[in-house]
Amino acid sequence: MSETWxxxxxxxxxPAEGKIATKIAGWHVLxxxxxxxxxxxxxxxxxxxALISTGRIRRGAVMCPLHGARFEMASGRCIGGAYKDLRTFPVRVEGGQIEVCIPDEAPGMDELPVVL
Known part of the structure; x- marks a missing residue:
């Protein structure tokens, strides 16, 4: 699978609060x-x-606002429940710009959040 920065x-x-949620090439990214x-x-x-970006981030982990499962931001590993790990994307800083590497393939239904 190819990817693009x-x-x-x-x-x-x-942002001073330490997080930003956005949509890049069809992917919802935190x-x-x-x-x-x-x-x-x-x-x-x-x-x-659910969108995980509405949850709190503490000690390097984001907490799901619906049920409290926690996921490590660095690895996506679930540390507060028995759920699948989050997909991670590479991040870099180039020329003062934060860049994220996203798959060129559109996300499948199992990768998209339910947005109400």
């Missing part, structure tokens, strides 16, 4: 800055397909 935002303009760096995950809880 997409410019997201200038590093200096990253990018967060933790004490360990910048990380990007698919913005979809693997339990009930």
């Amino acid at each position: 997409h410019s997201l935002i200038a590093e200096t303009e990253f 990018v967060a800055k933790t004490e360990d760096g910048l990380f990007a995950v698919n913005d979809r809880c693997t339990h009930q397909a």
